[in-house]
Amino acid sequence: MNNTQRTIIAIYLPLTILIIIFHTFYQQQDVVLYLKYMTMFTMFLTAVFVKKKFREQKIIAVAFFFVIISDFFFVFSLTLDNFAINRDLFGMLGFLLAYVCLILAFSRNFKIGKIEIIIAVPIVAAFLFVFLSLKQYIKGPMFIAAIVFGIILFFMTWSAVSSMFRGYFSRKAARIIALVGLLLLISDLGGVAYNMFDPNFSDFVLWNKNLIWGTYVPSWALMLFIICEENLTASVAKKQDQ
Secondary structure, rough: OOOHHHHHHHHHHHHHHHHHHHHHHHHHHHHHHHHHHHHHHHHHHHEEEEEEEOOOHHHHHHHHHHHHHHHHHHHHHHOOOOOOOOOHHHHHHHHHHHHHOOOOOOOOOOOOOOHHHHHHHHHHHHHHHHHHHHHHHHHHHHHHHHHHHHHHHHHHHHOOOHHHHHHEEOOOHHHHHHHHHHEEEEEEEEEEEEHHHHHHOOOOOOOHHHHHHHHHHHHHHHHHHHHHHOOOEEHHHHHHHH
């Protein structure tokens, strides 16, 4: 672990805890919305300006750009009066493009073997469970958008977890990437999907917000880890061990 990675832990772990605390006392007041957006915006700035050694790190930095756009609609726009643009649709589009970038970064040495099929089964099961429980609430264009987003989210998570078995990334990096994919899956399926579509979550639900942000911020902080990783690939890590 290098100094930049230690700094990431020192900054974003306390910020995650602070956001959860603010949810308890401020809920959806502007102060917590500003804290959330500035947390992600500083990650974006770090991703842009930190020195990157590998092509995959540059692609992940582009993903941060789309995340900031998405969070503008999902988070920052809630502080603006008379905001007429469809927040959910454009927010989903931003994350969709971010996840496409992550798929491109994670899919090195792509193959479909027995282990990849085994990995896909529980992810598909989770999608089916959430889809069947929410489909009655999703209407019109958002139904198509949700299906497309779900497919992209599946491939991102599947690619992230499968990276542990494809031999391109170092063992350390692959484990972090797999954890990122799982955290984003939990955040989006277990939190965001219900918050967006289930009317029972139309008001502020504390555990739901904490689930979303308690997995969302750490997942992207770990992506900063990957951007700062000097031994990202298995070949480079092997040379360092020799």
